[in-house]
Amino acid sequence: MSAIITIAQQKGGAGKTTLAVQLATAMRQAGRSVAVVDIDPQASLTAWMRLREHEAREAAEIRFSMVGGWRLGVELDRLKRECERIIVDSPPHAESDAKGAIKAADLVLVPCQPSPLDIWASKSTLDIAIKDGKPAALVLNRVPPRGKSFDEALQSIAERGYEALSARLGNRQAFITSLGRGLGVVESEPRSAAAHEVEALLAEVETQLR
Numbered sequence: 450m451s452a453i454i455t456i457a458q459q460k461g462g463a464g465k466t467t468l469a470v471q472l473a474t475a476m477r478q479a480g481r482s483v484a485v486v487d488i489d490p491q492a493s494l495t496a497w498m499r500l501r502e503h504e505a506r507e508a509a510e511i512r513f514s515m516v517g518g519w520r521l522g523v524e525l526d527r528l529k530r531e532c533e534r535i536i537v538d539s540p541p542h543a544e545s546d547a548k549g550a551i552k553a554a555d556l557v558l559v560p561c562q563p564s565p566l567d568i569w570a571s572k573s574t575l576d577i578a579i580k581d582g583k584p585a586a587l588v589l590n591r592v593p594p595r596g597k598s599f600d601e602a603l604q605s606i607a608e609r610g611y612e613a614l615s616a617r618l619g620n621r622q623a624f625i626t627s628l629g630r631g632l633g634v635v636e637s638e639p640r641s642a643a644a645h646e647v648e649a650l651l652a653e654v655e656t657q658l659r
């Protein structure tokens with residue numbers, strides 16, 4: 450069964466593209482056929498893909514598509530017939546293309562740094578997903594070692610009744626370095642703490658898809 454996972458969050462810099470890359474490469478490494486779809490005009494995922502094609506030629510194949518507007522639905526339908534996992538990286542707003550990608554999704558992941566600003570900004574994306582009847586969950590990103598402000602963030606998320614995955618990504622240089630090489634951490638540093646976090650995230654995402 451194929452599935453579309455849309456990564457959405459109206460706040461820029463929350464980690465959408467990072468999450469898209471890390472999840473896509475982990476799914477590919479787990480033996481899935483994977484496509485990534487960039488619907489953000491900033492085209493960060495596209496830049497990563499170009500790098501992968503040129504500097505990481507031995508890396509496993511991931512299909513790629515940059516699309517927007519009315520062609521998005523058609524393209525997602527086509528990819529869903531051809532690939533097992535489709536990861537959509539969306540722009541930092543909750544308007545038409547982002548809404549379309551949420552509508553098409555089997556699961557919506559909302560990266561969120563453990564800060565009030567990110568938690569507040571998550572609401573509009575979660576609301577759209579809920580309205581469309583789509584399962585949606587926050588993915589805590591750039592999580593610091595435990596501390597008071599992190600506990601407060603967890604409490605704020607719980608008070609709002611937001612769903613959050615138990616798997617989280619730490620604030621780690623390995624995520625940044627891998628992107629700059631056209632790779633994911635499971636490929637560039639498979640034994641790192643970052644890679645273990647991504648593997649745990651993948652396991653939880655696959656459970657959610659079942």
Ligand SMILES: Nc1ncnc2c1ncn2[C@@H]1O[C@H](COP(=O)(O)OP(=O)(O)O)[C@@H](O)[C@H]1O
Pocket residue numbers: 458460461462463464465466467468493541590591592618619620621622624625
């Ligand atoms: N877990 C992380 N650890 C370290 N740096 C991160 C992490 N997640 C994101 N970043 C960095 O934060 C910035 C914004 O991340 P990005 O994935 O581009 O966010 P978005 O796509 O939501 O705008 C980038 O410079 C990225 O390298």
Ligand SMILES: [Mg+2]
Pocket residue numbers: 465466467489493494538
């Ligand atoms: Mg981005």
